[in-house]
Amino acid sequence: GQQLNQSPQSMFIQEGEDVSMNCTSSSIFNTWLWYKQEPGEGPVLLIALYKAGELTSNGRLTAQFGITRKDSFLNISASIPSDVGIYFCAAPPDQGAQKLVFGQGTRLTINP
Amino acid sequence: KAGVTQTPRYLIKTRGQQVTLSCSPISGHRSVSWYQQTPGQGLQFLFEYFSETQRNKGNFPGRFSGRQFSNSRSEMNVSTLELGDSALYLCASSFQDSEKKAFFGQGTRLTVV
Numbered sequence: 001g002q003q004l005n006q007s008p009q010s011m012f013i014q015e016g017e018d019v020s021m022n023c024t025s026s027s028i029f030n031t032w033l034w035y036k037q038e039p040g041e042g043p044v045l046l047i048a049l050y051k052a053g054e055l056t057s058n059g060r061l062t063a064q065f066g067i068t069r070k071d072s073f074l075n076i077s078a079s080i081p082s083d084v085g086i087y088f089c090a091a092p093p094d095q096g097a098q099k100l101v102f103g104q105g106t107r108l109t110i111n112p
Numbered sequence: 113k114a115g116v117t118q119t120p121r122y123l124i125k126t127r128g129q130q131v132t133l134s135c136s137p138i139s140g141h142r143s144v145s146w147y148q149q150t151p152g153q154g155l156q157f158l159f160e161y162f163s164e165t166q167r168n169k170g171n172f173p174g175r176f177s178g179r180q181f182s183n184s185r186s187e188m189n190v191s192t193l194e195l196g197d198s199a200l201y202l203c204a205s206s207f208q209d210s211e212k213k214a215f216f217g218q219g220t221r222l223t224v225v
Contacts, residue, residue: 031212042116042202042216043155088155092212097168098143100214102155 006089006103014111019076021106023089032072033090033100034063043088047074076108084110114139116205116217124223130191133220137184137205143167144186145214146178149200158201161186193224 006023013019023032031050035043047058049065049072056063060077072089089103117136125131137144145168146158157170161180178188184205190197200221204214 033212033214035216040218042118042204042219045213045215048211048213090155090214094168096209098145098160098162098206098209098212098214099157099168099170100145100155100212101157104154 004089004091004101004103006106008106009104010107010109012109012111013079015079015081017079019079019083019108020073021075021087022071022073023103024071025091026070027093028069029091029093030069030095031092032063032065034061034072034074035088035090036085037088037105038085046087079108079110081110081112084108116203116215118201118203118217118220120220121218122221122223124225125193126225127193127195129193130189131193131222132187132189133201133203133222135186135188135203135205135217137186137203138207138215141205141207141215142184143206143209144180144184145204145206146186146188147202147204147216148172149202149219150198155202158188190222195224198222198224 034046037043047063052069054065062075064073086105088105090100119134143162145160149155160168164180175191180186200219202219204216
């Protein structure tokens, strides 16, 4: 089936640093979504991307829809302690269905 | 607007028992999807309901079933529980198919002993 390969699997950074993570696939997608999950909670939608090449920001978060439509990137600038969590990319394998496939997640740890 | 509400938050069941989990979507959302999250397999799609009809089904055994009511609330049922069914079960609701945005509840943590 269609898989999303997310990297890195984990990141350990200092507060104030910028963060970059990406998600790749061998399949083409028309939508990319980025979620954040904190312990004991469900994933929270951060950014939705709908067009190849699109760059969208949400505060200190910026995500890009890759030109090939097979990848997406998420950047976090000037990280703060509350950015800690697991970040997931997701995409719908079937445009006619409300179903998402998810990457394995990037666990972000921040040293204050 | 209230978010997606899942009940109960935690459950402990014995092997062989069955369990029913409940999900109330965001008001106005007609699509409800269910996902299983485990450390080994990550987030995996179980099924999706729209207007009381199952539109999509993931690759799970028939022990996993669901339904949706006329008010869009949904339930999922797992029969003959196995130890491997221990997981966080997440419900997500969506408003417009074209946007593909899914909004998740806090999940139900199921432990099978």
